[in-house]
Amino acid sequence: MKQVTIVCDGSSLGNGKGKPRAAAVAVLGYRGYWRAFGEFLGEATNQQAEIAAATIGLKTLREPCQVKILTDSRYVVETMTGRFRKKANLDWWNKLDREAKKHQINWQWTKGHAGHQVQEIADKMARRMAELGRVDEKILDDAVAEIGVMEI
Numbered sequence: 001m002k003q004v005t006i007v008c009d010g011s012s013l014g015n016g017k018g019k020p021r022a023a024a025v026a027v028l029g030y031r032g033y034w035r036a037f038g039e040f041l042g043e044a045t046n047q048q049a050e051i052a053a054a055t056i057g058l059k060t061l062r063e064p065c066q067v068k069i070l071t072d073s074r075y076v077v078e079t080m081t082g083r084f085r086k087k088a089n090l091d092w093w094n095k096l097d098r099e100a101k102k103h104q105i106n107w108q109w110t111k112g113h114a115g116h117q118v119q120e121i122a123d124k125m126a127r128r129m130a131e132l133g134r135v136d137e138k139i140l141d142d143a144v145a146e147i148g149v150m151e152i
Helices: 046-059 074-080 089-100 117-131 138-148
Strands: 002-013 021-030 033-042 065-071 104-109
Touching: 002 046, 002 117, 021 046, 021 117, 021 138, 033 046, 033 074, 033 117, 033 138, 046 065, 046 074, 046 089, 046 117, 074 104, 117 138
Parallel strands: 002 065, 065 104
Antiparallel strands: 002 021, 021 033
C-alpha cells in the first residue's frame, strides 16, 4: 500500500452565524511531493468544514492507502478514533466514514497556528477560499510550490 500524508483544515467565516462562508482544504503528500485540493462549502460551520477537509483528502485517493491524517481539529480526531460519539453533523460524518473505510488511517492532531508548515498553508488556503467564496486553483498551486519537496 502507498503511504500518504494528508494535512487538512477547514475555515468558516461567521461559523454558522448570519451568512457564513466556509471552505475546506486537504494537502496530500506522497514521497515528498505535495498536491492541494479544496472545496467551497458555502454555509457551513467550522466543525463541518473540518470534517469536509478530511473527506476531500481521502476522496482524492484512487486506491486503498496507508494514510496519516494531520488536522488541528480535536473534534475530528477524537470522533474518528472513537473517543467522541457522533451526535451532530451526521451527514458530514457519513461522507467521511464512507471514504475512510477504504484506507488504513492514523489520525493525528497537530496544534494549529504553531508553526507546522503544511498545516499553516492548509489553514491559509481554507481561509482565503472562504473569503473569496470559491476555489482558486492558483492559490492551491502557489501553496504547494511554497511547500516544495518535503517529507513529513
